[in-house]
Amino acid sequence: MRRTVPEGHGHGPVRYGPSALPDDGLPVLPELCEALAAAAGRRQDRPIGGAAALLDAAAGHWARRGLATRPERVAAAPGAPSLLLALTAALGGDVLVPRPCAAWWAPSARLLGRPAFSVATPAGSGGVPDPYALLETVCRVRAEGGDPRLLVLSVADDPTATVAPPELLHQTVEAAAGEGLHLVADETWRDTVHAPHGTVLLSPAEMLPERVTVVTDLAGAFLPGGWPAALARFPAGATGDALHARVLDVLTALDARIAEPVAAAAAYALDEPAPVTARRAATVRLHARVARALHAAVVGAGALAPPPQAGRHLYADLGPLRPALTALGVGDAQELEDFLGARLGIAAPGGHRFGDGLGALRVRLSCADLLGGTDEERAACLTCPDPLELPHPRSALISLRSVFDGLRDDAR
Structure with missing residues (x-):
């Protein structure tokens, strides 16, 4: 079984560390700077998981994209890696990721001592693994005594810059659901599709709402990379409530809270003014x-x-x-x-x-x-x-x- 941990070849393990998200390379929007500066004098700590203004803005952001969201089903953290780490810890078990995948996905599992198994991805299909390869991998992992519980995928992808077609996504989501996997959909690049009127982009949360947690790093389309902020949208129901609570426990243990000026800028950006x-x-x-x-x-x-x-x-x-x-x-x-x-x-x-x-x-x-x-x-x-x-x-x-x-x- 091929894992995502590289081997030997004379290079130290640190050199296989995560690669930063591709930056937009542009000056920061002046209105974002103003929103951040206006909150720079606030001294109070905000709650782990985000304050009301940010969670309300996040709920509105997802609602405008066809995902009805209540603020109490959202959690915020300083960057998507901390959210994925908390989700991986909360769900337990082994992790499945497409090959290739975003550089920051597998390290969360490794840090927790969990195996991260890679699954082949069809060419030009974003970060969505082939459904048959997924089923084969799950079968092999279980036969070897493993316990696969989490599949991480992305429709609009880093590193391949491609968007998965809805047909493949539907087949993969169905295969994952049939095996009882929880899905984490990384939608960091959702708002950067080059031809939005000619590209059909669906969220896995539209297909399997009760088993999909959506994660988005705001460095993708809303904030500079040096202002770390990310959001998670949890499924409705008892399973989503329990997962949300466990994730907040992990974030609390890490003291993973967004700095107040960054949170203010994030809330401004998520409201999507002109x-x-x-x-x-x-x-x-x-x-x-x-x-x-x-x-x-x-x-x-x-x-x-x-x-x-x-x-x-x-x-x-x-x-x-x-x-x-x-x-x-x-x-x-x-x-x-x-x-x-x-x-x-x-x-x-x-x-x-x-x-x-x-x-x-x-x-x-x-x-x-x-x-x-x-x-x-x-x-x-x-x-x-x-x-x-x-x-x-x-x-x-x-x-x-x-x-x-x-x-x-x-x-x-």
Whole structure:
């Protein structure tokens, strides 16, 4: 049974640690800064799990997305990893994750001494595992004496930047329900779909409301990454009530509360006033444009990558360029990460950080790295009709194409 813990190959375990969420690379929205500054003088501690204003805003956020939510079924924490850690501790048992998956999912299980088993994911299907592979994995884990209880998945995915089709999601949710699994749906990237009118995105909570907990990290579409805040929406009923209570117990033990200024900014953003929605729409358009250019450059050089549908990143497979990379001393994902980091001057986390095999030459590329080196350069990208014609993005894209085209020519 293949677990998500990488092995050996001369690299220390710390280097397999979580990779940060792809940043948007843009200046912070001024209205968010004002909301945060207005709360900076408040000294009182807010309750674990979030104060009323934040929970009400979260309930409204989900209601506008078709998920009726009561504030008492929501919990807030300083970042999605702390919520997933609390959920994993509360549910007990073994954890199942798709392969590849977000880098921060499996460490929660490892920290608690729980196995995290990876399940194959169809190409271009977000972070939703193949239903037949899921059933086979559950059967094997149980046959080996394991106790699978939790499946973590995402419809709009990091690292692959793809969105799972509703048909596959429905089959996987049904398979998980049949095996008695609880689902945690990571919807961090739900509001970053590039073509919202042409992409059908359904939440697992719409299909299996009594067994799905939705988690969203607000760094995906609402807050800067350095302002940690995340939300969990628990299912209705006795099972959801009990899980909510256990999660709050874990968060209390960790003293995992959101800083009051960040909570105020989060509540403002979740109410979705005009400045927030306008910035989000502009940001999604910008990253969709950059992601398409990244995809064209990577595929044009002979590498493989699913067309990006959400987020601000691209997941590339440089396997077809292996001969050229081998000649340069690059034989695995960690060496590829180091190589591209040095050649491009950007962070390029390898696929081993997302549960893929170390030997696979996969890497996640971030759109933000092409936008500019200063706030002024990056802000200009938001308003320019063709941001890739601006000096810094144009130069960065030319540099990236040069590196990839050189690998293609060497491979030939």
